[in-house]
Each structure stands twice: as C-alpha cells, then as structure tokens.
Amino acid sequence: MPAPSSCASNDSGRSFFDHPRPAPSTPSSRSARSTPEGLVIPPIPPTNDPLVVTLDTHGHRVFLRVSDAPLQVDSSHVRRLVQFNAAPVPKCANCAELAIDCSFVEAGIPCPPCAILGIPDCDWTNPYWFAQNLRHCRDAYIRHERDSLVTAVREDHLAPSLFEREFERVQVWFYASAQGAITRFLLNARATRDLAVRGYGALANASTDVAHLLRFLAIATESRMHPLTLQIVANRVQTIIASMMS
Incomplete structure (x- = not known):
C-alpha cells in the first residue's frame, strides 16, 4: 500500500505538489501605491x-x-x-x-x-x-x-x-x-x-447446503459481519428449507 502523502510543505520548503508557475521576475520599479502594506491578503x-x-x-x-x-x-x-x-x-x-x-x-x-x-x-x-x-x-x-x-x-x-x-x-x-x-x-x-455483500449473496445463492450456510451464519455473527450480509444468507436458508418442504 502506498504511504499517504503529506499535503503540508516539507522541510525543503516545497509545497504539496509543484505548481507550473514560472518564477516571477524582479519588477523594475515600485510605485508608492503598490507597497506590500497595500496588499489584500486572501x-x-x-x-x-x-x-x-x-x-x-x-x-x-x-x-x-x-x-x-x-x-x-x-x-x-x-x-x-x-x-x-x-x-x-x-x-x-x-x-x-x-x-x-x-x-x-x-x-x-x-x-x-x-x-x-x-x-x-x-x-x-x-x-x-x-x-x-x-x-x-x-x-x-x-x-x-x-x-x-x-x-x-x-x-x-x-x-x-x-x-x-x-x-x-x-x-x-x-x-x-x-x-x-x-x-x-x-x-x-x-x-x-457493496462488492463483498454482492459476493456473499452470489455464494449463498449458489449453495444448496443448509448446514454449510448455517455454519457460515454462526461464524459471520461471531465475526460481527454486517446484518445486511447475514440477512441475505438467512433468506437463502429459508428459501432452501421452504423448497424442501414443498
């Protein structure tokens, strides 16, 4: 994993990333109206x-x-x-x-x-x-x-x-x-x-082994998996059981 980059300037004085702005040239003269004190600092x-x-x-x-x-x-x-x-x-x-x-x-x-x-x-x-x-x-x-x-x-x-x-x-x-x-x-x-949730749903829907799905639910509950995933697998178990009883 790449290390997070810092947005602050580093010790060399360079800012977060180089700005494609050419170095300003030295002005030939300065008028009384354009002193630094007159700048409006944003x-x-x-x-x-x-x-x-x-x-x-x-x-x-x-x-x-x-x-x-x-x-x-x-x-x-x-x-x-x-x-x-x-x-x-x-x-x-x-x-x-x-x-x-x-x-x-x-x-x-x-x-x-x-x-x-x-x-x-x-x-x-x-x-x-x-x-x-x-x-x-x-x-x-x-x-x-x-x-x-x-x-x-x-x-x-x-x-x-x-x-x-x-x-x-x-x-x-x-x-x-x-x-x-x-x-x-x-x-x-x-x-x-929802990539993982969709993946768990696809695996559950591909299975007809109730015992296997129930073991998954037990482990998933113990691991504090999100309730949405648990519900998807539980629904699959109910569907299989209902199909077996019909």
Whole structure:
C-alpha cells in the first residue's frame, strides 16, 4: 500500500505538489501605491468554500463542481490527493468501534475490514469525509503558496500588481487537481460499493447446503459481519428449507 502523502510543505520548503508557475521576475520599479502594506491578503479558507457536499433533488449527496478543466484521474497530483489522509493514524469509525486494525488504501475505497465484513458505510467512502480531507489539503497548499507570494512581493521578486493574478493561478491549479480527485473518488466508490455483500449473496445463492450456510451464519455473527450480509444468507436458508418442504 502506498504511504499517504503529506499535503503540508516539507522541510525543503516545497509545497504539496509543484505548481507550473514560472518564477516571477524582479519588477523594475515600485510605485508608492503598490507597497506590500497595500496588499489584500486572501483569507484561508475562502469565504465561499466550494469544497462542500450538498443534496440534489433526489436526496443524493453530490460535490459542487470546482473546475471545468480537471486533471486526469491518473495524474500524480490527483493520486496524491486521494491517497492523503489527514488523520495522524487513519482508522475508520467502524474499525475503532470493533477495536480492530484499519488500513487506508485510497479515498473512495473501503478499508479491508469493512469490505470483508460487508459494512457499507466505511468512513473512507463517505463524501463528507473526503470533502473535509480536500479542504485540509487545499488550505495547507494554498497557505504555503500565498505566503510565498507575499514574501516575493516584500523582497522585490514580484510586482505587487501581479499578486492577485498569481494567487488566482495557484487556486485554479489546485481546484483542477481537486476536481480530478473528486472524479476518482466517485469512480472508486461506485466500483467497490457493496462488492463483498454482492459476493456473499452470489455464494449463498449458489449453495444448496443448509448446514454449510448455517455454519457460515454462526461464524459471520461471531465475526460481527454486517446484518445486511447475514440477512441475505438467512433468506437463502429459508428459501432452501421452504423448497424442501414443498
């Protein structure tokens, strides 16, 4: 499993991921109206935060679209976002409740214990958790870039009049990565949703051995498998018994 990437800047001063922004040139002169003290420092997080989850008319959870030019889902920057977890020791709520080891693979993919136990609500597949994770990453990255731009202005490496333009480019770059990450999260979630439950259901439906299915139910109950899976197998047992008695 790849180690989660950090969204904060590292010791060398590089930010979360390289921004394709050329180094600003030194301005030839500075007017009295364009001193660093006159800069309006953008707040972090932004006032109208686009990284949120809302409900559509059908009650489904949806992300707001944050970029019309997203990076590809296999981009290294997108992978960094979906493989990052803000928790110091990532453990979903289900594993914490069961007091078992958890393993974070990638946003949108349930941890192995939740997948094996057929638990449908692993934190790592929750859109609200992922939006919060993206906000954490965004704030760390943009704060680093913003502070670097402010320093560039103060040290005469960037014309104050160019500050707003450069800061906008920083935001556009991040949100292009975030939109790609949202798409990858949704693809992961759709591909893995109820995968184990469907598998257990297929195995149960393929079996006509009541004793075998009852042993499975006993072991599954002891292992605290999700009730949905238990019910699917129990229904299969009832169907077989009813067929034998008819």
